[in-house]
Amino acid sequence: MADETYRDWPFFDDRHRQLAIELEAWAEAQVADDDGADVDAACRELVRRLGAAGWLAHAVAGRAHGGAGDVIDTRAICLLREILARHSGLADFAFAMQGLGSGAISLAGSAAQQARYLPRVARGEAIAAFALSEPEAGSDVAALACKAERDGAGHVLNGCKTWISNGGIADFYVVFARSGEAPGARGISAYIVDAGRPGLEIAERIDLIAPHPLARLEFTNCRLPADALIGRGGEGFKIAMRTLDVFRTSVAAAALGYARRAFDAALERATTRPMFGRKLADFQLTQARLAQMATTIDSAALLTYRAAWQRDRRRGVTREAAMAKWAATEGAQQVIDAALQLWGGLGLVSGQTVERLYREIRALRIYEGASEVQQIVIARDLLAAAAA
Ligand code: COS
Secondary structure (H helix, E strand, O other): OOOOHHHHOOOOOHHHHHHHHHHHHHHHHHOOOOOOOOHHHHHHHHHHHHHHOOHHHHHOOOHHHOOOOOOOOHHHHHHHHHHHHHHOHHHHHHHHHHHHHHHHHHHHOOHHHHHHHHHHHHHOOOOEEEEOOEOOEOOOHHHOOOEEEEEOOEEEEEEEEEEEEOOOOOOEEEEEEEOOOOOHHHHEEEEEEEOOOOOEEEEEEOOOOOOOOEEEEEEEEEEEOHHHEEOOOOOHHHHHHHHHHHHHHHHHHHHHHHHHHHHHHHHHHHHHOEEOOEEHHHOHHHHHHHHHHHHHHHHHHHHHHHHHHHHHOOOOOHHHHHHHHHHHHHHHHHHHHHHHHHHHHHHHOOOOHHHHHHHHHHHHHOOOOOHHHHHHHHHHHHHHHHHO
16 A cells, blocks of 8 residues: 555645545546556547536636636646556556646636636547657757748648657647747747648657657648647747646656655565565665665655645746656656565566666656756756845
8 A cells, every 4th residue: 555644745645645535535446457458449538538527627727618627737647646656657647748738728728728628638539749849959948940930820740759658548639839039049939730631741750668649740831720829939849838737747646656656566565475484574675775766765755746736836937847756757767667676576577666767757757847957947046046
């Protein structure tokens, strides 16, 4: 049984605690590890079930559009991701991508865009995707080259996007492209592109060590209506960063879910595995490892829920979100590696919990800002504060 005492921390309100209890019961009954046979079908089904059960309402903002509240509740999103990730990496993915993919619309979309997309996202009837990265613009977002040009009242896209989660199964993509108002970060805009629009091609499906729907997209003279633009021209970079400020913290929460599951597996192994006439847990080397794992998990949880709480209080959270993501994803990798070591050879067997977690965690240190980017973000913020 995973440690749940953190839910007594003062970062949470009682509604968060209630949400966690209800989700825990739902996930226990409804979510299991995916066998990887058909991730597209499994992901679609998870989105449908998460929507039908009401959990996706937390991924969007605005009660009028099916959201659980009028603003994004970061602590709720983090609890959802932590609990879902502890039960199934794909369930967490399905939830998270609905939020990330529609986040720009929740944060900066027009009333008409919100009314058109968010209710379907919240009900699990439309699958969302966030298309930011390019082959030569992952960490350096301001270098992106996918081009958006005016076309009468509308826009036309040309270029490539890659590592796009839900690529191939999404009903719409929020695409960031260079619209040219200014060089660099100030010349990027965000657009909504419906799947099936002529000129949008799913050019390649990409298989990962922990499979989920992922693709490279190509845009060739892809014409968009005027109302595809989110916010104003040139605001796309900031919209992307504001979206990432919410979802980076939730990546930290997902990493926590993986780490807690690995810790439970480690405890089970350590307390039952006979060794040299005793149990594995009787050895001080094992005890030191368990102590290290538990402390890493609590440190990551404190940083994660601090960032979520701070954002919910409408405070700037860029530095705190980066600290949470960096510490929680790197920490979870260490915890999972230690758990696998305790399982020994058995931990390497395909399908074992720790083997699965070992594959699942790796991407989290890279996507939505690699650990190195988080360190840059933290240091810049510290230095700017010192100079002010
Ligand atoms: N919220 C709002 N505005 C922000 C912001 C945030 N979190 N972060 C930066 N901005 C603003 C800046 O204030 C600046 O505004 P002005 O032009 O008005 O001064 C503008 O955006 C540009 O910011 P900056 O100069 O910091 O841009 P950089 O190109 O130097 O950004 C980093 C560098 C590394 C921070 C950025 O490219 C980044 O986060 N990269 C990782 C992206 C990522 O997560 N990729 C994965 C894709 S999703 S799977």
